[in-house]
Amino acid sequence: MLDKVKSAGITGAGGAGFPAHIKLGAKAQSYIINAAECEPLLATDRTLMLNFSKEIIEGIKAVREITPYEKAYIGIKEKNRDCGEALKKFIDVDFIEVRVLRNVYPSGDEQVMIYEILDKVVPEAGIPLDIDVIVNNVETVYRIGKAVLQDEPFSKRFVSIIGEVNNPQVREVPVGTSFSYLLDIAGKKDIDYVAIDGGPMMGKVVEVNEGIVRKTTSGIIFLERDHPLIRRKTQTIKSVVSQARASCCNCMTCTELCSRYLIGHRMEPHKIMRAIGMELTQPHVYEHAMLCSECNICELYACPIGLSPRAVNVKIKNEMRKEGKRFEKERLKEYKAPVFRKGRQLNTTRLTARLGLSKYYSVKPEYITEELKPDMLRIYLNQHIGAPAKAVVDIGNEIKANQLIGKLSGDFSANVHSPLDGKVISKGENYIDIEVRL
Numbered sequence: 001m002l003d004k005v006k007s008a009g010i011t012g013a014g015g016a017g018f019p020a021h022i023k024l025g026a027k028a029q030s031y032i033i034n035a036a037e038c039e040p041l042l043a044t045d046r047t048l049m050l051n052f053s054k055e056i057i058e059g060i061k062a063v064r065e066i067t068p069y070e071k072a073y074i075g076i077k078e079k080n081r082d083c084g085e086a087l088k089k090f091i092d093v094d095f096i097e098v099r100v101l102r103n104v105y106p107s108g109d110e111q112v113m114i115y116e117i118l119d120k121v122v123p124e125a126g127i128p129l130d131i132d133v134i135v136n137n138v139e140t141v142y143r144i145g146k147a148v149l150q151d152e153p154f155s156k157r158f159v160s161i162i163g164e165v166n167n168p169q170v171r172e173v174p175v176g177t178s179f180s181y182l183l184d185i186a187g188k189k190d191i192d193y194v195a196i197d198g199g200p201m202m203g204k205v206v207e208v209n210e211g212i213v214r215k216t217t218s219g220i221i222f223l224e225r226d227h228p229l230i231r232r233k234t235q236t237i238k239s240v241v242s243q244a245r246a247s248c249c250n251c252m253t254c255t256e257l258c259s260r261y262l263i264g265h266r267m268e269p270h271k272i273m274r275a276i277g278m279e280l281t282q283p284h285v286y287e288h289a290m291l292c293s294e295c296n297i298c299e300l301y302a303c304p305i306g307l308s309p310r311a312v313n314v315k316i317k318n319e320m321r322k323e324g325k326r327f328e329k330e331r332l333k334e335y336k337a338p339v340f341r342k343g344r345q346l347n348t349t350r351l352t353a354r355l356g357l358s359k360y361y362s363v364k365p366e367y368i369t370e371e372l373k374p375d376m377l378r379i380y381l382n383q384h385i386g387a388p389a390k391a392v393v394d395i396g397n398e399i400k401a402n403q404l405i406g407k408l409s410g411d412f413s414a415n416v417h418s419p420l421d422g423k424v425i426s427k428g429e430n431y432i433d434i435e436v437r438l
């Protein structure tokens with residue numbers, strides 16, 4: 001069964017795209033299915049749970065055949081209780097349980113979810129397996145079920161197509177589809193668009209004509225270029241650092257609301273900001289930037305004067321990685337969340353208002369089942385963490401839907417398949433362009 005997961009190219013459908021066959025090659029006591037979808041506005045997991053509850057439960061059972069966990073927990077948010085009820089209809093075993101989490105951000109961060117469900121803390125710079133837990137996103141589990149039970153590779157995924165469009169919707173989208181095609185499908189307005197690939201908090205801003213759906217693309221938010229959230233997210237690191245130096249008053253709000261600090265990690269962004277402000281060159285405190293999850297609470301919610309500890313942390317992390325440095329502090333014997341943790345968690349409605357996205361909050365994207373067939377696909381060979389897949393097709397080759405086009409190369413790699421019939425018309429170092437047979 002694990003070979004089927006490997007062969008199907010299943011990677012994490014959220015986050016960094018970790019190859020599933022590696023995760024499931026380990027053994028753990030608890031298996032958590034992350035269905036919290038804590039990023040505001042996205043309705044991808046919700047759609048999947050309401051329409052494919054049986055398949056999700058089959059996927060969870062299939063995982064137990066691969067790695068014999070004791071108990072599986074499906075973490076959903078309070079606002080999605082109806083999804084929990086839909087799933088429960090198909091739970092006929094005592095080793096699968098639905099757990100309802102508060103409507104807060106970032107309840108879908110895997111370390112936060114583990115804390116909420118199991119009352120355990122992943123050690124600093126550690127992974128869930130360190131405390132006997134494996135976590136998969138709910139779409140990953142759905143795709144695992146498809147791979148194991150129907151030999152179907154991971155070549156399409158569910159995507160919320162939302163924001164300033166006429167018909168916000170959730171679709172199953174062929175991997176490799178362009179954002180421009182999806183903007184047309186969702187109803188373009190006469191404005192200057194950019195897109196956020198992912199949720200409003202952690203997603204990256206991309207030009208519409210450059211965006212391509214990958215296995216990790218859970219949502220696309222189309223917004224006007226001038227939207228305050230876009231302006232915040234596209235600040236240059238130079239201006240972020242100079243603002244930090246000039247204006248951080250060290251009020252500590254960023255630390256008090258930091259999602260990692262609130263599970264007991266020594267992540268205290270105000271200290272890093274202070275060190276930056278004092279232009280210290282190598283204070284030991286910089287090492288703590290490695291603990292930042294980039295949840296963006298400090299930048300988009302906490303800081304009263306709009307500074308960005310997250311961007312500073314990312315800059316430090318990149319520099320440390322380049323120098324081959326890691327977080328090397330001795331692990332604590334015990335991690336204790338601050339007593340005020342619950343009161344500091346961010347309610348999603350309030351957060352959405354702060355992001356300037358309230359007008360989209362009550363809009364429910366429609367699930368449309370009609371098959372999408374764009375005329376062109378650009379399929380990346382590096383959609384996962386680790387080494388890119390190696391192309392196994394050439395220009396001019398006719399391709400069948402679900403055919404392998406990129407073969408994993410190395411341990412942390414994953415296979416890549418074409419979602420549709422077509423013909424290879426060009427290739428680059430990390431991509432294959434396919435003209436779809438319509």
Ligand code: SF4
Nearest residue numbers: 248250251252254303
């Ligand atoms: S919240 Fe803003 S001003 Fe306060 S310490 Fe953090 S970065 Fe500085």
Ligand code: SF4
Nearest residue numbers: 258292293295296298
């Ligand atoms: S982005 Fe900010 S709030 Fe989130 S973990 Fe990093 S420092 Fe903490």
